[in-house]
Amino acid sequence: MKIDVLSLFPSMFQGVFGESILKKAQEKKAVELDVIDFREFSPHKQKSVDDYPYGGGAGMVLKPEPIFEAIDHVTSSGEKKPRVILLCPQGETYTQKKAEELSNENHLVFICGHYEGYDERIRENLVTDEISIGDFVLTGGELGAMVIIDSVVRLLPEVLGNAESAEKDSFSSGLLEHPHYTRPAVYRGLEVPGVLTSGNHAHIEEWRMKESLKRTWERRPDLLESYPLSQQQKDWIIQLEKEKKRVE
Structure with missing residues (x-):
């Protein structure tokens, strides 16, 4: 699986992608993880990625150009269109069922926004899935993307040492998991x-x-x-x- 993350703060992912299961999954070649600073795709000299909303209002809105250009950059012309996931409080609430669905894809792209919101043309023309990890607001989409990526990658073949571990997790079976015990008795x-x-x-x-x-x-x-x-x-x-x- 190939996973690209579009973020203004790529260094946030270094610790998460460099430890534990996500690190092992990359070493096993089960997944390729890349984080792209979409500020680099801004057409402006100052590399600005946001602007005031038309019609007035509070906050700033992410401009379409950097996101569109970044998506073009991570998408090969001949490949099947990837699943493009927008981290958004308006999206569907994330579930284990959604994780299992996404784990069957070859290429995922995550858009991590900031500020007040996105130019609607991004949502309407690029995005295949809008996802929220819960009914609360975060500063940006990075933490949500990390949560989703971890839950998806652990489902890939051979990532976990025991395939049954994922199958018997809470929510995978439809029920919460039973209690566990180990030594000493x-x-x-x-x-x-x-x-x-x-x-x-x-x-x-x-x-x-x-x-x-x-x-x-x-x-x-x-x-x-x-x-x-x-x-x-x-x-x-x-x-x-x-x-x-x-x-x-």
């Missing part, structure tokens, strides 16, 4: 659930599914609205509801 009088040390893999899988369902039911019941529950899972939820009532 007893620490300060706190014991690991006996089923996990029993060696009975069928019982372990059942325990994990129950705990995953319980955690989702307790913390993110909204996820269950679209989850295809089996009859057994429905019965487990009924039992959880009865236990809650008894406690209350």
Whole structure:
């Protein structure tokens, strides 16, 4: 996969791209990451990239020329048009499902904006996806791009040491992940659930599914609205509801 990031602050990405999974993914040639300072594509002597909005108003607006020229620079004439992602509070809320969708692409381009907004011609003529990482406002799109890139790259083949790690993550299965334990089996009088040390893999899988369902039911019941529950899972939820009532 090729990922290009258009940013006014490319140095922000040095630490993120040079450590952990993203570093390993580049070493494995699973992804090529480049950050382009789109100020370099400004046609103005002062390299300005923003201007006052037509019609008046507060704030500055990113001009179209630097973004259009930068997109031309990172896009080969013969290649399939890349997915061009605009980090924007007006965009769709980012989800694991979207990460999985983007992980199937060959080329992603992220536009990280600043100031009051973008010239609308950028949105209408270049962008394929508008994405928000949540209902809050950041100074610019860089942090959002880092979040999305990390979540996408870890899904690429052979990036994680164990392919099942990504498949069983919270949200990938549609449910929150079950609790995890490791050695020692007893620490300060706190014991690991006996089923996990029993060696009975069928019982372990059942325990994990129950705990995953319980955690989702307790913390993110909204996820269950679209989850295809089996009859057994429905019965487990009924039992959880009865236990809650008894406690209350």
